[in-house]
Amino acid sequence: MDVTYAEVGATREGPLPAGYLHVTRRVRLTAGFAAAAEALARWRPQHGAGLRVRTDAERAGLGVEFASGIGAGPLRLWVPCKIVWIVDEPDRYGFGFGTLPGHVETGEEAFLLSTDAEGHVWFDVRAFSRPAKWWVKLGAPVARLLQAKVTDRYTAAMQSL
Incomplete structure (x- = not known):
């Protein structure tokens, strides 16, 4: 299945594409x-x-291909994604995943681990997205808050290792 946006791989390096909401987060991990x-x-x-x-x-x-589900029971919303790039090097590991048809957003998100010269491990989240459904566009402020909360939880999960 094909992703729903043209800028495949844009979360890997360089500037994120114009016309989307951008999310970037960088946290240091204590885990190896x-x-x-x-x-x-x-x-x-x-x-x-x-x-x-x-x-x-x-x-x-x-x-x-995978789907993430948020919510509970019959109110859980499933959003389909596909991993579009991966990096697996001695000092960098991660992947980017893009939205598939049926996702409430259009765009890409990436998780990347890296080590610096001092041996510290860093976790980066980079994403670009925009609403794919009319009701998400209508609730854009709430969708942005939800995205920020989920991103905070991503980083907290990795910091808790």
Whole structure:
């Protein structure tokens, strides 16, 4: 299935594309790089943010499709995504995932771990998005607050390792 936006890979490096809401967050982790990479590959940010994850893949990988669910029981909203890029290097690990048809937003989000010269481990979240549904556009201020809260939870989940 194809993603719903043209700027595939734009969360990997460089400026985020114009015409979207941008989210960037960078936090230092206390966990070692290997442990953080393993947690990231196994959906720790999503689970730590209180989201459910539906996928046939145990680990993140290029082309893996998954859906994140927010809410509870029959009120849970599932949003489909696909991993569009991955980096797996000795000092960098992460991936970017894009929205698929049926998602309430259009855009891409990325999680990237890196180490600096002092050996500190950093977790970056980069995203660009805009509403894909009329009711999300109507509730844009609430959607932005929800996105900020989920991003805070992503970073807290990784910091709690």
